[in-house]
Amino acid sequence: MQSSLPQAKWQLPRIDRTDRWIGGAASGIARELGVQPLVIRVAFAALTLVVGWGLVLYVLAWAALTVLSPEQISPYSPTPKGATAVHRHVGIAVVVLGLILLLAQLAPSSITSFTWPIGFILAGALIAWSRSDADSDGISIVVRIVAGLSVALGGILVFALSSVSITEVVVGLVFGLAVIAGVTVIAAPSVVQMARSLDGERMDRIRIDERNRISAHLHDSVLQTLSLIQRNAEDPVRTGQLARQQERELRNWLYGPTTTEPDGIHLGPALEKAASEVEEMHGVQINVVAVGDTGAAVHGDISRLIAATREAMTNAAVHSGESQIDVFVERGAHAIDIFVRDTGEGFDVDEISADRRGVAESIIGRMDRAGGLATIHSSPGNGTEIELHLPITPTPPSVGAERTSPITSEPSP
Amino acid sequence: MTRLVLVDDHALVRAGVRAELENDFSIVGEAGDVPEAIDVIAREKPDVVVCDVHLPSGTAANVIAGCVERGVTTVFLALSVSDAAEDVIEVIRSGARGYITKATDGAELVDAVRRVSTGDAVFSPRLAGFVLDAFSTELTAPTADPELDQLTAREQEVMRLLARGYAYKEIARRLTISIKTVESHASAVLRKLQLSNRNELTRWAADRRIL
Structure with missing residues (x-):
């Protein structure tokens, strides 16, 4: 259903190169019709028996249809596009008629007077049993059954009026069943084998895709970084920075949340990202330690908290004169606490000049507006620690109550 | 002078670590895999073993177990590129006194070796964070020994300060x-x-993918 093509519109089928037995025409048509490719393949094969028409049609289809571009290929979904019940019923009738004609072609003698009634009964049964989509096409199931029954009754009526003995019918049925059973016994092993090998191929393709995905990612990230590191081998600061940034990215890719949930920002990854950006910009090392379930989405808005933390990191990077900054994040059940700490110069908190907008506005003001609290601990010579506290609504139980943070927040020392 | 043995499968890493440490300690042996390490440690009986976590024929935990088997008592400091939870927990539980990553700079490494040699435990901020997570009180695990399976308020406080990047002497001053x-x-x-x-500590930590 993930098709990029409009669902409800008929389109010219496109050849599906990825799923083909011969040229891919059958699977392309099947994709457009919304049936299993096998059905179309069997239809082509059957038509081939009728003076080779199937082969001709197949070659024509293959030559005329355009190839489906790879990005349009979506998982197979058996939804008939734009087909209504009427389409389907006409289709069934045509198929039944076709089968009878085929039989007439192959074995004219088998068309006896009982073929028609049986055909009618079969068609009636198919109409009655075909999938009921009453609410989608407006034909109620009752109408369907009545229609099916009347077709079948018509058949029986014709049957009764014709002068065919019961024995003949039974013999015909038994004969037909025997043929079907024989074909099944003969064909089953090879069909099963075919299905298996197709499955195997599909698995291989999935594996190859996954491999390609991973190598593409490694190429874009790790290899690029390694070559950058080689070029910057003379500059230890830059080298270390590149390596850390790459490590962080790779870690996140390997262990980070696989799905991007729309219901909130993920605290841990968001802070890691902010930290690596500040690292890159100011050439410092930021060590982020997270405790509690920081990978899970937070219920509520934490963008201000992230922004304030980022500002605190930048502040430490610019003003402390220290090359290493520690960030500790603790997600409790009722609050998030973040500590951004450096062991640098420090300053007198009471003497922050009014023009230091960074601290006043970007950190304290921001936390205030977010409904939280920012506290700054610093004194000249003893480093700086900025403490951010934001109460959060506990995660709803459905999101996994046992996965919320282990540590209840306590008043900071 | 404190006697050291270095265990790492990469000669280059050993050389680097040796360069950082040889001014302050006497390095009496080196080894590149598990059996070799056990032999060298049993022969030299060093004060401290600085041991890489992943070795060609096992892990640091195997080395520690092998030494215990041979009746050698020494102190292990695990050194690893990875600070993934599974690695940390396995090595610490098998008896290492400390765990540091290879990103640690020279001065810190010297300090860490000195501290484990005096019987002290070395926690990096990340390891402290991990411990806090592992001993979370909200985690309802069937505990055989509740006293061991909980941190006291003070211990928790110390761990939180360590996780926030405080050194021991800063913690002492602060508390x-x-x-x-x-x-x-x-x-x-x-x-x-x-x-x-x-028992589920390891599995739990792995599930949570604590970094």
Whole structure:
């Protein structure tokens, strides 16, 4: 259903190169019709028996249809596009008629007077049993059954009026069943084998895709970084920075949340990202330690908290004169606490000049507006620690109550 | 002078670590895999072994177990590129006194070796964070020994400060206790981590993918 093509519109089928037995025409048509490719393949094969028409049609289809571009290929979904019940019923009738004609072609003698009634009964049964989509096409199931029954009754009526003995019918049925059973016994092993090998191929393709995905990612990230590191081998600061940034990215890719949930920002990854950006910009090392379930989405808005933390990191990077900054994040059940700490110069908190907008506005003001609290601990010579506290609504139980943070927040020392 | 043995499968890494440490300690042996390491340690009986976590024929935990089997008592400091939870927990539980990553700079490495040699536990901020997570009180695990499976309020406080990047002496000043007391809290936490009966600790940590 993930098709990029409009669902409800008929389109010219496109050849599906990825799923083909011969040229891919059958699977392309099947994709457009919304049936299993096998059905179309069997239809082509059957038509081939009728003076080779199937082969001709197949070659024509293959030559005329355009190839489906790879990005349009979506998982197979058996939804008939734009087909209504009427389409389907006409289709069934045509198929039944076709089968009878085929039989007439192959074995004219088998068309006896009982073929028609049986055909009618079969068609009636198919109409009655075909999938009921009453609410989608407006034909109620009752109408369907009545229609099916009347077709079948018509058949029986014709049957009764014709002068065919019961024995003949039974013999015909038994004969037909025997043929079907024989074909099944003969064909089953090879069909099963075919299905298996197709499955195997599909698995291989999935594996190859996954491999390609991973190598593409490694190429874009790790290899690029390694070559950058080689070029910057003379500059230890830059080298270390590149390596850390790459490590962080790779870690996140390997262990980070696989799905991007729309219901909130993920605290841990968001802070890691902010930290690596500040690292890159100011050439410092930021060590982020997270405790509690920081990978899970937070219920509520934490963008201000992230922004304030980022500002605190930048502040430490610019003003402390220290090359290493520690960030500790603790997600409790009722609050998030973040500590951004450096062991640098420090300053007198009471003497922050009014023009230091960074601290006043970007950190304290921001936390205030977010409904939280920012506290700054610093004194000249003893480093700086900025403490951010934001109460959060506990995660709803459905999101996994046992996965919320282990540590209840306590008043900071 | 404190006698050291270095265990790492990469000769280059050994050379680097040796260069950082040889001014302050005497390095009496090197090894590149598990059996070799056990032999060297049994022969030299060093004070401290600086051991890489992943070796060609096993892990640091195997080395520690092998030494215990041979009746050698020494102190292990695990050194690894990875600070993934599974690695940390396995090595610490098998008896290492500390765990640091290869990103640690020279001065810190020297300090860490010195501290484990005096019987102290070495926690990096990340390891402290991990311990906090592992001993979370909200985690309802069937505990055989509740005393071991919980951190006291003070221990928790010490761990939180460690996770925030505080050095031992800063913690001591902040909590107005002596450095010795901080060290004994850290050692108690390490002991609990090693002896704790939470069987699922490792699995849980792995599930959570704590970094």
